[in-house]
Amino acid sequence: MDKHQRGNKAALTQPQHHDRDRAHQHHAGHQHCSGCGAYFSTGRWSWQAPPADSPCETVTCPACRRIAEHNAAGNLSLSGAFLQAHRTEIVNLIRHTEAQESKEHALERLIDIADEGERLMVSTTGTHLANRIAHALEAAYDGTAHYTYTDNETHLDVSWKRD
Numbered sequence: 668m669d670k671h672q673r674g675n676k677a678a679l680t681q682p683q684h685h686d687r688d689r690a691h692q693h694h695a696g697h698q699h700c701s702g703c704g705a706y707f708s709t710g711r712w713s714w715q716a717p718p719a720d721s722p723c724e725t726v727t728c729p730a731c732r733r734i735a736e737h738n739a740a741g742n743l744s745l746s747g748a749f750l751q752a753h754r755t756e757i758v759n760l761i762r763h764t765e766a767q768e769s770k771e772h773a774l775e776r777l778i779d780i781a782d783e784g785e786r787l788m789v790s791t792t793g794t795h796l797a798n799r800i801a802h803a804l805e806a807a808y809d810g811t812a813h814y815t816y817t818d819n820e821t822h823l824d825v826s827w828k829r830d
């Protein structure tokens with residue numbers, strides 16, 4: 668889209684960033700994701716059901732859309748000899764971190780954990796979870812992590828290495 672066209676009028680009424688994720692905030696009623704069961708109510712997604720008598724629309728939440736489209740907001744690339752020797756433990760830590768994080772922040776989920784050569788690639792639906800996983804790795808195992816935010820901080824790439 669032409670930048671000029673998009674500006675002015677639209678800028679006053681539409682959010683500038685996270686357009687896709689925030690689009691639903693202007694919806695008056697509640698929403699319920701048919702994929703994961705999360706609810707959208709009072710401006711945020713959570714696992715808390717709204718009062719039963721209020722209208723509720725069935726939708727696909729932004730996290731489920733990202734998972735379906737493999738459209739990651741966070742990417743971690745883990746490497747090093749320590750990873751090879753402690754892979755199971757590290758994957759458990761990643762899954763545990765997701766479980767903790769998504770309790771409070773319903774849209775922060777894992778998309779995938781995949782081996783790519785000697786590396787372990789982890790993708791997430793939100794930057795917050797990627798950041799938290801990297802800090803959990805550093806706290807538990809030391810190593811060296813580099814954090815690179817791009818796209819107005821809507822995307823985070825982390826590389827973590829320990830030999």
Ligand SMILES: [Zn+2]
Nearest residue numbers: 700703728731
């Ligand atoms: Zn969902």
